[in-house]
Amino acid sequence: MKSSAYRSDALMLLTALIWGSTFVAQSVAMDHVGPFLYTGLRFTLGALAILPLVLLASPQGKSAERRFSKPMLLGSLVLGLMLTLGINLQQIGLMFTTVTNAGFITGLYVILVPIFGLFIGMRTSLGTWGGALLALVGMLLLSVNADYSVAPGDWLQLTGAACWAVHVLLVGALASRYDPVRVAFCQFVVCAVISLTMALLFETFSWDGIVLAGPAILYGGLLAVGVGFTLQVVAQKNAIASHAAVILSLEAVFAALAGWLFLEESLSLRGFIGCCLMLAGMLIAQLVPIYLERRRALVPVQQEPAGHH
Numbered sequence: 001m002k003s004s005a006y007r008s009d010a011l012m013l014l015t016a017l018i019w020g021s022t023f024v025a026q027s028v029a030m031d032h033v034g035p036f037l038y039t040g041l042r043f044t045l046g047a048l049a050i051l052p053l054v055l056l057a058s059p060q061g062k063s064a065e066r067r068f069s070k071p072m073l074l075g076s077l078v079l080g081l082m083l084t085l086g087i088n089l090q091q092i093g094l095m096f097t098t099v100t101n102a103g104f105i106t107g108l109y110v111i112l113v114p115i116f117g118l119f120i121g122m123r124t125s126l127g128t129w130g131g132a133l134l135a136l137v138g139m140l141l142l143s144v145n146a147d148y149s150v151a152p153g154d155w156l157q158l159t160g161a162a163c164w165a166v167h168v169l170l171v172g173a174l175a176s177r178y179d180p181v182r183v184a185f186c187q188f189v190v191c192a193v194i195s196l197t198m199a200l201l202f203e204t205f206s207w208d209g210i211v212l213a214g215p216a217i218l219y220g221g222l223l224a225v226g227v228g229f230t231l232q233v234v235a236q237k238n239a240i241a242s243h244a245a246v247i248l249s250l251e252a253v254f255a256a257l258a259g260w261l262f263l264e265e266s267l268s269l270r271g272f273i274g275c276c277l278m279l280a281g282m283l284i285a286q287l288v289p290i291y292l293e294r295r296r297a298l299v300p301v302q303q304e305p306a307g308h309h
Helices: 003-029 035-056 070-093 099-106 109-120 126-143 152-175 180-202 207-212 214-235 241-249 251-263 269-302
Strands: none
Touching: 003 099, 003 214, 003 241, 003 251, 035 070, 035 180, 035 214, 070 099, 070 152, 070 180, 099 126, 099 152, 099 251, 099 269, 109 126, 109 152, 109 269, 126 152, 126 269, 152 180, 180 214, 207 214, 241 251, 241 269, 251 269
């Protein structure tokens, strides 16, 4: 394997670690500020963090697509609206569930992406459905209480995961036409403006609260949004698809480890089995299609006389 692939794996592992541990920052911040204010401030920082990339980058493509064209801005606005919905559902959900549950349930978006893709003509393999079934059983074990009810926070996280799945599909449509750094910057600005407006309308806050939440805001804004996004973009240039699928799925595991380490969260045996099944479902849903695609690509090679490689 090329050294560039090893480097990509390392960068993606760091990205998954940052994103997973950010669930702790998101939870801790709400001891001092409301969910909308936290989201608004962290995405303001995230937008500022990648602003130098926006100003300095020279994306490839037609000159018209290198600027902030009207189609790109409209697409980024829709993307930003979906980002705002997903992240705020996740943030509010953390008020009513654990970091571990939030991390694993949010990770279900990797299964929802191909399922939602059916509505726009994408093909979905049996592996995706098998992974979805495993993940569903896992979520039931993790989330269903003794009285056979699901915590409100878990429902919010699941709805947020659906928003993330739509967001991923939109990113795929926009990133192939426009510079991804500029698209990301625009969606961050949209999310920041809407979230701060919601905070002004519905939340009460003080400067002291913002200062106390400062470390969590800095971590969530500069590291998770600014650095995490940049690392992902750099890493996936030379990433091996199967490696990326596995490594980025570890975000949920890192969230659970961070919740245990910093917030002293614990899982029952049933919850642990549920998390394992959900992680297995996520991996199966991602890796089986990659494997089948490679098998199809190798068919002409396998039909050649022995000795050809």
